[in-house]
Amino acid sequence: MAFIQGLFKTSVARKNIMAVTGLFTAFFLVIHLVGNLILILPDSFFPIEFWDNVASQHDMYNAYSHFLVHFWPISVVAWILYAGLAIHIIDALLITLTNWKAKGEKYVKSDNSTSTWYSRNMGILGIIIGIFIVVHMGQFWLKYKVLGTEHDLYDLVVGTFKQTWVVVFYEIGIIALGFHLAHGITSAHRSLGIHPKSIMNVIKYIGLCFAVVMAVLYGIIPLIIYFNN
Amino acid sequence: MKITLKIWRQDSPKSKGKLETFHLDGVEDDMSFLEMLDMLNEQLATEGKRTVEFDHDCREGICGQCSLVINGQAHGHESHYTTCQTHMRSFKDGQTIFIEPFRAKAFPVIRDLKVDRSSMDRIIQAGGYISAFTGMAPEANSIPIHHNISESAFDSAACIGCGACIATCKNSSAALFMSAKVAHLAKLPQGQVERKERIAWMVNAHDEEGFGSCTHTGACAMVCPQEVELLDIARMNYEYNRALCSTN
């Protein structure tokens, strides 16, 4: 069918791919957050009596990470996620290149008041997030899962977040993520073709809330660890 | 009032352009922006200098021929105005005004502020129509269309094809322009038969003309003189995906 080539090649199709991969990654953020919220549970929460092994935050977090590494379906999903991210990035590069080519001469005097700065700079926000992901994975995923040099992830995490530069770096990354989501969630739904006005108004609101909630919750984890004792 | 103009001058599509500065005295509040340019051109003509070329025609906001990026904004700073509707009363005495042509790879400059927007017509040529030869139409009332659907189709059909959306878009995407036509025809029962081919052909033509991808910054809808909605772009994407999924 003649339209099949349109699945990848056209400007609209490429935005579709951005949307699908972006939304999938955003969904992962929720799962990732739920696990890591253990890090900010107060001490008074423990021991959890109906769960025999969990005497402290330390045990609970390590049990969670042990589960992630040893439950095989999770690995499958993880590889899909990596692939999705990679496609998201490659596709973004392709789109950006086309868009650069489409541009005429630059305006001598420009005025950008008709749109938000973060909607115009998704690429830059994306690059910041990309660097963040590389560092983040190097710090934990690589050491804990791939190389296996670290066995107590909880100690590793808490130790890492005692360094000031790490906290600052994480906060920057997470703020970038927040803005990326603030535009990305709504934009992705538009790309996929959600067009009834009433639904789109709700999605706009949800997208913004999602971005704020993600940024705030992710953002407080390093801060709480850093300032704790 | 007195104003300073910095106007893009470029002799031909291939030559290099630059801003030229003019000082204009005696500009009145009631003048439209284009009448202010008329005034400048009359001065230049009297002095035997080549006048500033710019596109304009109806001067009442409907033909879509006037363009211009004024102080960095397509059709000037008032949202949903065309350049011909912009009046000098919204500028200040002594102000410096930058006037540049609509910019996009698909809009080559012809001379000064005139650009070639035929790329937009070629998107319409690809499929922005309902094939109904003269004389073959059924009785008009044989196709009842709900009032709201008809009105909503009108909202999209109102596009005047000025190209401000493209000039404003940081990606030089013609998504809003194209989607206005796609949405207009997709909303109406008459447009159903060619729906699938239309979207495929138009999107292909859009890309071939060298327009960019839409990243939904929304700037286009902010400058659109006819207030075509960003939702039309979503509608267009829906049409595209619908065509992809359809089996026949």
Next chain:
Amino acid sequence: MALNAKIPEGPLKDKWQNFLDKTNIVNPANRKKIDIIVVGSGLSGGGAAATLAELGYNVKNFYFQDSARRAHSVAAQGGVNAAKNYKNDGDTIYRMFYDTIKGGDYRSREANVYRMAQLSVDLIDHMTAQGVPFGREYSGYLSNRSFGGVLVSRTFYARGQTGQQLLMATYQALMKQVKAGNLTEYRRHEVLDYVIVDGKARGVIVRDLITGKIERHSAHAVVLGTGGFGKIFYLSTLAMNSNGSATWRAHKKGAYFANPSWTQIHPTALPQAGEHQSKLTLMSESLRNDGRIWVPKKKDDQRLPGDIPSEDRDYYLERRYPAFGNLVPRDVASRAAKERMDAGHGVGSLKNAVYLDFKTAIGIHGKDTIKERYGNLFTMYKKITGIDAYKEPMKISPAAHFSMGGLWVDYELGTSIPGLYAVGEANFADHGANRLGANSLLQASVDGNFVLPNTISNYLSNEIRTGKIATDSPEFEEAEKAVKNQLKKLLAIKGTVPVDQIHRRLGKIMFKEVAMSRNEKGMKWAIDEIKKLRKEFWEHVAIPGDDQGSNSELEKAGRLADYLEIAELMTVDALDRKESCGAHFREEYQTEDGEAVRDDKNYMYSAAWEWQGGKDWKLHKEHLVFNDIEVKTRSYK
């Protein structure tokens, strides 16, 4: 050459059918061998081009704008008439025919008008099928509104942008034909002359407005859908680039020009705000449904409109025409406004406007209802004037609008040059001495889509053996040389008076003496002034730059040169017609209370003028015969 209107035999209602039954048509296989040049891309030109291309002819479409979608049909607001009788209010094709003839003050050709009314029905079907979002009832069926000068609701509309929507449908059909390869577009090309070979129109000389190149194009027939010349008044509701050159240059090649002086002056445009003004924006006539028109009783009343109590206001239309009040036809309303302004009661800084007040209507219906009815017009008013018309009255003023006159055409829309056709506002047909609201979109669309494609085949059926027309004949040579010489002559003037300045002065002369009310003395003065101005133009006009590439001043100058000639013919025509009819009001021919006096005995004709090489014109009269309608005096008292 004597005028032959070629009206088909038979009763009025069968004429078009009789014509179709007997006309010659071209074998589809032969159509590709036939080239047709269509000038203009609006409802008439664009409609004709698209339909002819659909039929399989080889069409070349020329227009000066940057896209076919810019044609000035786009600016028509109100609607398009059709005798569908959806309202069951007694509308018939005959009634529509009757209203149009009466509105035109019995100065149009019966057979043409009847055909227009007949085809109006098909037009709505055609436009709806192409996706025009006409206004609809909640039941989903098409809605109608009423318009001035008629007793039924037969106007179809698409908000206040009906012209735009019809044009989009036409433009889209045109674009489809471009892609299909049946039609070649020549955008930003201006037709500067015609080539007549052996008495037949065989081609055009055009200037590419981007490169400045002069090109020759040949065809078996040439169709003009180039609109009206109301821009001659400089201040008008027309687009800046609308012009009379295409028709005028055809006239100078032998096409007769009919009733040139009949220009409709629209009563509800925005007034001129200053010397610099270039354009008078039209506000839809529908505003008069709820707005009341008045001026202060006292001359030079300096009070704000809100401070003038109602006993100091003169609602002059309600006073003079108690039956129709604010809803009198356009010519009557314009004239009444001019009378008040001339008497010193005009308002605004230039004393050139009257008030259109919605206070009473807002009081009765509430602001919301008024907003729903006219919201877009109030917004437009605010965009242009900066004034909120919900709070204070609008200021409105009459402005030149539509040319009822144009190239003389027969029933087949052929001009007096064989092979040269004129459609839409470019021809003189259908509207008589005054056009009814919502009939212009109709005439343009019907001419282009339905009439011309059927009538032109009658001519083209004799052309199938002609073969390609060569462009290297002496006729082409000569026409190109003439065009080049004129451009050279214009550029050689190197004067100091800008083109627009002369155009403005011409507009003033014309608006003063050859517009809403005319008299012999004034018009004789006007002719002298026009001649003086023409002389000044050819000696002192300032055209900087050259003819290599885009040069707006050169384009405008060429058009103004033609206007300076058209102006004279308009005046000559108005002087000749010693009666008052429709838009043509001669002060010498009026009743004691200032109403028009028509002279059916001596002036029941269309005046077709023949160019005599620049010295005077020769008048040919097409006598109008009314068999199916009783000729009466219009009264709106």
